[in-house]
Amino acid sequence: MPSPALLPHLSAARAQLTQSTPALCLTFGDVPSEYAAAREGAALFDATDRESLLVTGADARDFLQRLLANRVTELAPGQGNRTLLLSATGKVLADLDLAVIDEQAFELSGAAGTIAPLAQTLDRYLFSEDVTLTDSSAEHTPLELCGPAAHGILAELCGPAVALPAEQHASISLVEPVGLTGQIRVTRLAIAGQPGWRLACGPDEVGNLWQRLTALGAAPAGFIARESLRVEAGQGLWGTDISDAVYPQEACLEDAFSLAKGCYTGQEVVAKIDAHEDLNKRLTLMTCDHDDPVPAGTRLYRQTAARRSPEGNGESGEPDAWRDLGVVTTWAYSFAFGCGAVLAYVKRGHQEPGTRFRLGAGPQSVTVEPVAAVPG
Template sequence: MTELKRTPLNAAHRTLNARMVDFGGWDMPVNYGSQIDEHHAVRGDAGMFDVSHMCVVDFTGPRARAFFEFALANNVGKLQTSGRALYSCLLNESGGVIDDLIVYYFSDDFFRVVVNAGTAEKDIAWFTRLNVEREFGIVITPRRDFAIVAVQGPNARAKVWQAVPAVRTASEALKPFNAARVDATPFGDLTVARTGYTGEDGFEIIVPAINVQALWQALQQQGVRPCGLGARDTLRLEAGMNLYGQDMDETVSPLDAGLAWTVDLATPRAFVGRAALETNGITHAFVGLILRKENGKAAGVLRAHQKVRTAFGEGEITSGTFSPTLQESIAFARVPKGVEPGATVQVVIRDKALDATVVKLPFVRHGKALVS
């Protein structure tokens, strides 16, 4: 049996009696006692997640911008000020999603990317192939000397500033989807990005791995609650944020995964997968579902792979959970085109067809329900 990989915070999680699970080959905390309490901590105050299993990759060279203009479906031409970030899909030639990622622009010869843990090796191999075949001359450097802590919630930024005062000066005016580099803090040189995966405000902090445990403890001292993968999943689902491997993969177009907004087809720029996207177009709708209650009670829980019956044919749930914020069972589903918000569909749960309402995503943002 292959030994699980561990983040630099593994010992800290075990000291906190976290329930650890195998997450894509990594030994990760699913919760520290109550997943529901952790979820509510992020919605109402501040919680933090160890996301050091994700991989930071640096790209340097005079043709770095041209490289990403070709490699990514979103347009890095939008990145004109240092620290600006962009969410994008990395596509194969057939338009399938190799990964979804965030790319940070710091200068025309230096970009930084954060990729998903389970796809990191595949992503780096793909980037390397494009770099070599197209002779961009980029230097690609995986940075496993870094760890990442995501601090999320309405009070997250204030508590980070209390824990690391130098961050306040660098980031107080920082707009969403921008990053600042903060040098010479007690925790080393940091990259602090106003990004996240919860639908709340906050920071994702890239920190030298040797200093991450001290940063984690400093944040705890300011009342930031450690949170595990369980809460991260319910939060991202409420916020309408896709999970790679469930809501999309190499067989699924971003146009069929609710990610058309991340694909730039307006400019004439050539990028990997563009021809396939333009040929195939949108073939399915990607929607939110809320399971209707029976006699005021939940009739079941929506889960991935349950079948969805619609007036236009059959679809399937890609992600589902019970929403702690809404107190409803919610899901994402890929269904035939023509299914619109407000429609009633049936979800097959244990051989029983139960009614669900189609809604526009997201369900929750900044602590507020966006669906009724």
């Protein structure tokens, strides 16, 4: 749900919110323009429902190094990465962004609903370590910006004396940037699969930050445009495409774990999958032959070649069969492809671009696409 401090600004921009709880900002009235802003200009997204956990103490670094799937020890203050918390069986328990605040303070940012179970899980591994876990979600309330013009907008916001981070997941803290008061942390990272930035400033300043960014040329954009960008980029979303039912490699999360660091929970399973290329399914981008929404959970079927008679007479032992080979997790309209598109988990051996599947009982179908085929 958007931060209460941001709601007046969303209303002023004619945001269309869902009636659900929590509310979701669908659009500001012109989805194609919002999508175009992300591809050609700068799109501004409300991400104030994200949550964060602050991990502090003299043993915080070593503690996180032992538990998280990506490296921690080598990171300096101002650096970070995408990381995962895995189960002992190698399944994904949380998809997180790690930021090193200082030598004894680390922030984990996650989707809404992530932090409470994360804190409970981490607490179970705490014994005598000097580590404190603090839910800092109330002070997180970030906005997110992406698009080719985003860097220029941030440069103007920050002023000429500030060098914006150059590497992914690097961050800087700004005290009273141009036109604002208080402190803002700016992090460079992918937003809906696009090069972008996250700006976390706390609830007292988020409304002013929204106004400042829109005044500098950022176009407010909603969930519908964001989903189109995300699906085209083949990026899974926690709680929608990614859950504790999948392994990292199945969800295309190779950027969120390390095979080179020391032991961490679930490492042996992840390493075994990598070594043996033992994946039963993988999150896959597909285009639809229609524009109608496809519900999550829709099964994917493909007609397989008939098996030959065991007598060896060349005749078919049974007719061609439709095999259940996958399941849809997300649908969005793709402006790049000009049709509907889905993300789906597809079984091994059926993921090649051009492979076609029937949707449910048919007659509609989907076709596997390479993510690289999407412009931008």
